[in-house]
Amino acid sequence: MPAPKGLIAGLGRFPIEVAQAARNAGHAVVAVGLRGLTEEALRAEVDRFEWVHLGEIERLIAVFRDAGARDLVMAGKVPKTFLWQKPELVQPDARALQAMAGIADRKDDSLLGAVADLLEGEGFRLLGQAELAPGLFAAPGQLGVVAAGENELRDIAFGWPMAKAIGELDVGQTVVVRGQAVLALEAVEGTDEAVRRGCALGEPGASVVKVAKPAQDMRFDVPTIGAATIQALADGGARALAIEAYKTVVLSRQETIALADRHGIAVLGLVDGALPGGGEDVS
Incomplete structure (x- = not known):
């Protein structure tokens, strides 16, 4: 056996x-x-x-x-x-x-x-x-029915290298951005609380970027999102969540993406920071 x-x-x-x-x-x-x-x-x-x-x-x-x-x-x-x-x-x-x-x-x-x-x-x-x-890890592309708008894509492109930078420092993996300004960087409080803190500091319409560390050890501390993450975005009026494809876990996937769809939140899986539609690599 x-x-x-x-x-x-x-x-x-x-x-x-x-x-x-x-x-x-x-x-x-x-x-x-x-x-x-x-x-x-x-x-x-x-x-x-x-x-x-x-x-x-x-x-x-x-x-x-x-x-x-x-x-x-x-x-x-x-x-x-x-x-x-x-x-x-x-x-x-x-x-x-x-x-x-x-x-x-x-x-x-x-x-x-x-x-x-x-x-x-x-x-x-x-x-x-x-x-x-x-099967728990995010695939590349648009994960729900909601597409990210131009403003959200600009903010994602702006926030991606910053999320990678704090990941390299082993501080956190998440950045909250609106209008190409950083509202919050994740630290010891975790993703969901960082999202709430960042969204509370700006008007509705923020984008959230969550990535793996540049030297991510895939045995532990991999980036993870779930329904609670989406609810934090929804409560704060955020419009988009970009995660790193193949390296981010999506828990209760069907429930999580359905919740994002109901709240009009775009969820994107990106590879090396490349935006959908042939956008440039932002990593």
Whole structure:
């Protein structure tokens, strides 16, 4: 019998959809959920489910070894704010403390890279989410029925290289733009809150650009949108969302795009920043 796939599950629906895709492809799935973050609904979508506190590396390793899982995937965000707001649910063991002591900063790539290196040092293989769930990633082109207007396309072209720049700094992945002026850059608050903050600072009609980092490690922290993202745009009167095709996850795709259509929001998947209709590469 083939070995099961291991799932390290963080916040939101992403782990659920990865588990569903893996099982639809014929894989058994063993999931480890993070207390205070992972949705209880994941339990029904996997073959075995165990809880750990954030930082319990030894227990996480023991669960996957006991299950015979060697290929692992991370899915679902672990917000930095969780570390400060829920300290009682953060219980790093000696292995976690040792790994954290060896990194120079607390950027997402540094933290997640340290965990990835530790797991691979234990003989596990950390997969990119696309290896188990390729259908979750955005295709290129117009994703709904609403087309972006000229103003939105100009703002997207303006914002794309800025989103790439903050991604390279590992600060965030999202920029909110209106009239070729930056209204907000994403930081620790996350995409949806950055959108709300940016839209509140300008009149309706903003465009939002969300991209992968220039050196994106596709094993973790890939850009992700869902219905909550679209609702944030709608609440702020935004008119367009540009995401990076093949590198951005669209959760609950049918529901998410239908919501954008109802609110008159254009959703575009771009490759290397190339605008639709032969527009120039803006990356």
